[in-house]
Amino acid sequence: MTKLSDFAIAKHWPAQHPDRIQLYSWPTPNGVKVSIALEEMGLAYEAHGVNIGRNETWTDDFLELNPNGKIPAIIDPNGPGGQALPLFESGAILVYLAEKSGKLISKDPARRYETLQWMFFQTGHIGPMFGQVGFFHKFAGREYEDKRPLHRYRDESIRLLGVLEKRLQDRPWLMGDEYSIADVQIFPWVRNMRGFYDAGELLGLHNFPKTYEWVDRAAARPASIRGLEIPPRS
Template identity: 65%
Template sequence: MPDLTAFPITRRWPAKHPDRIQLYSLPTPNGVKASIMLEEIGLPYEPHLIDIGANETWTPEYLALNPNGKIPAIIDPDGPGGQPLALFESGAILLYLADKTGKFIPHDVHQRYETIQWVFFQMAAIGPMFGQVGFFHKFAGREYEDKRPLQRYVAESKRLLGVLESRLDGRDWIMGEDYTIADISMLGWVRNLIGFYDAGELVDFASLKHVPAWLERGLARPAVQRGLNIPARG
């Protein structure tokens, strides 16, 4: 049985099944990337709910795993060479799990890097810009009298959706016929933008054709539906 006691986070969130991948997360657009991927690949894992509203990511135990204080993070007790591996950053987790299982990433080197570039596109653009729309449209930022920040992030989010719309023209998935970690990285964010953030009208989502169809295909996957609600909120 693997010994995870070297990781301080396991003192606050004990592992009932230390032989399984330990997931520390919350069902946010970033968090569900990891849970959807874990559901898709079928590896045993144990989810732990991290309450960001209670600042649990800023506890010493959590910061020992992720010094950036964000979710998600994982510990794989059976990492490279059979040694435990701790990882944070959702994009890194997606890539690691894809490489570990050989699933949802092309084996062809050219297509592999093309897939990775779209994951980076999500990390660098989709996530930050959609998140700012959420802040300025739904959360505290909506009270700001100056609407220029909201207008800026809405315009950029519309542009990014246009990039996705062009990419998906003639394709079922970001990489064509095959569903990959590129799709997994973006599904939660697009769903959140038009759902929880209620920004569909702001970004003219109804004017798009390919992105809504792609989102519907993604959300129809059973593993995606399960992953969107893991870890279960109390």
């Protein structure tokens, strides 16, 4: 597929601005990473709300774009070689956008790889563990008499918060003085534990002051304020 109109999803969610990056997302910790990054980078984009509560990610049109049936996903109509580029997985999208814009990732190879290691830290650890805590703490998990699953994910999440707390002891951002896609990748998930998941007491979040000072700094950035509400819940 070489242009936006070749994708079935472009018919399901028609583009008003087909020359812009098309974002298909929902305001979850994974979804807002991309809208925040796009706002930070100043890239022109158009957001489409894909309502996960209505299972809209499982439509044939969306599955053509992301066979894993998860938000977010994008189509850049002006991708490499002038061809339309579809991408899913928030981490991959953030790296692509950072390299396209030249923002939020260092051009120094060593610093670039250091940034990527924190991206993978979220992908492999923060996201899966925090998501399980949210399930067992706030949703159906409360119906399980056996609390070992909750306690397992709680304990691992506390450990992971300790990793962040140590990293942020003497620096404002994960990469030091430079705000990066690593911060964008991780802070929405950590913010969610205090907010939507209401897991402050469960995880002892008061024990991680540097981490939540970092979350508050990141969330207060103008691009974050905008991006956290994109696309709006309908």
